[in-house]
Amino acid sequence: MWEPNQRYPDPAVQALDSSFNKYRLPLASVERLYTGCRWSEGPVYFGDGRYVLWSDIPNDRILKWDEETGAVSVYRKSSNNANGNTRDRQGRLVTCEHRGRRVVRTEYDGAITVLADSYQGKRLNSPNDVVVKSDGSVWFTDPTFGLLGYYEGEKNEPELPANVYRIDGRTGAITMVADDVAGPNGLAFSPDESKLYVVESRAMPTRKLRVFDVRGEALGASKMFLDAGPGTPDGFRVDIDGNLWCGWGMGEAELDGVRIFNPAGEPIGHIALPERSANLCFGGRWRNRLFMAASHGLYALYVNTQGAPGG
Numbered sequence: 001m002w003e004p005n006q007r008y009p010d011p012a013v014q015a016l017d018s019s020f021n022k023y024r025l026p027l028a029s030v031e032r033l034y035t036g037c038r039w040s041e042g043p044v045y046f047g048d049g050r051y052v053l054w055s056d057i058p059n060d061r062i063l064k065w066d067e068e069t070g071a072v073s074v075y076r077k078s079s080n081n082a083n084g085n086t087r088d089r090q091g092r093l094v095t096c097e098h099r100g101r102r103v104v105r106t107e108y109d110g111a112i113t114v115l116a117d118s119y120q121g122k123r124l125n126s127p128n129d130v131v132v133k134s135d136g137s138v139w140f141t142d143p144t145f146g147l148l149g150y151y152e153g154e155k156n157e158p159e160l161p162a163n164v165y166r167i168d169g170r171t172g173a174i175t176m177v178a179d180d181v182a183g184p185n186g187l188a189f190s191p192d193e194s195k196l197y198v199v200e201s202r203a204m205p206t207r208k209l210r211v212f213d214v215r216g217e218a219l220g221a222s223k224m225f226l227d228a229g230p231g232t233p234d235g236f237r238v239d240i241d242g243n244l245w246c247g248w249g250m251g252e253a254e255l256d257g258v259r260i261f262n263p264a265g266e267p268i269g270h271i272a273l274p275e276r277s278a279n280l281c282f283g284g285r286w287r288n289r290l291f292m293a294a295s296h297g298l299y300a301l302y303v304n305t306q307g308a309p310g311g
Helices: 018-023
Strands: 013-015 031-035 040-046 051-056 061-066 072-076 082-087 093-097 102-106 112-116 130-132 138-142 163-167 174-178 184-189 195-200 208-215 218-227 236-238 244-248 257-261 267-272 279-283 289-294 297-302
Touching: 013 018, 018 267, 031 061, 040 093, 040 297, 051 082, 051 279, 051 289, 082 130, 093 130, 112 138, 112 163, 130 184, 138 184, 163 184, 174 218, 184 236, 184 244, 195 236, 236 279, 244 279, 244 289, 257 289
Parallel strands: 040 082, 040 279
Antiparallel strands: 013 267, 031 297, 040 051, 040 289, 051 061, 061 072, 082 093, 093 102, 102 112, 130 138, 138 163, 163 174, 184 195, 195 208, 208 218, 236 244, 244 257, 257 267, 279 289, 289 297
């Protein structure tokens, strides 16, 4: 059974390079906020309400953790096997639905607006993760994972290749921005939005993380940012210095947790968790608290940096 570390500094927060030391807080340790999920994903922080929402995909629900009381409640059930979540620049919840095969926005009054459910007359596969750019555009990945069975979605044949899409924030028009990413998964912009990082989760023989040049409303050339080797990058977010904080795991247990890479793609730190982390977000008053959705639970750690806006 997992027990929090009682001594400082927490040995679970590991520097793989001396450059990571500036991001460690010697008097902060990993906390487990909740356990009891089947597969945790897509955390997003709401500072105005001081809570975190995250998806428990197989249990078909979105959960809510209250920062003031620590209480956990069901925010939405059924969630259509929701996966990735974020907020748009007006503070509204944007959600990827596996079973719904769509991207939706929750309005201030709780009403659901469908942002995307098809492309060129064909149904989307199972939208996975989503980010919102400063111009209001919504960018999301659409692999087939939710169509593979009945555990995280509904078994079906795909009508479209696994693509990356952009939804125009003004017109709502949907464009395909990348069709050459094998199993597109987590995605995030660099702090200046000049680059878009995308996890290539079906790359062979090992998973990759690609980086694209952003050219206005489109993507330009891409290159491999890093080869994950035995690790499994999933969802991730970027801090204000351009470091990537990546959900990590699979394979050997010592890989489970969050791995941090600098803007050159070099591993500089690792946060060890007792289970694989699928996704994460920055939150708290100063965006300096890392919330990590990991297999059965939700964890948190204060760090000495801040999440880039829009994460």
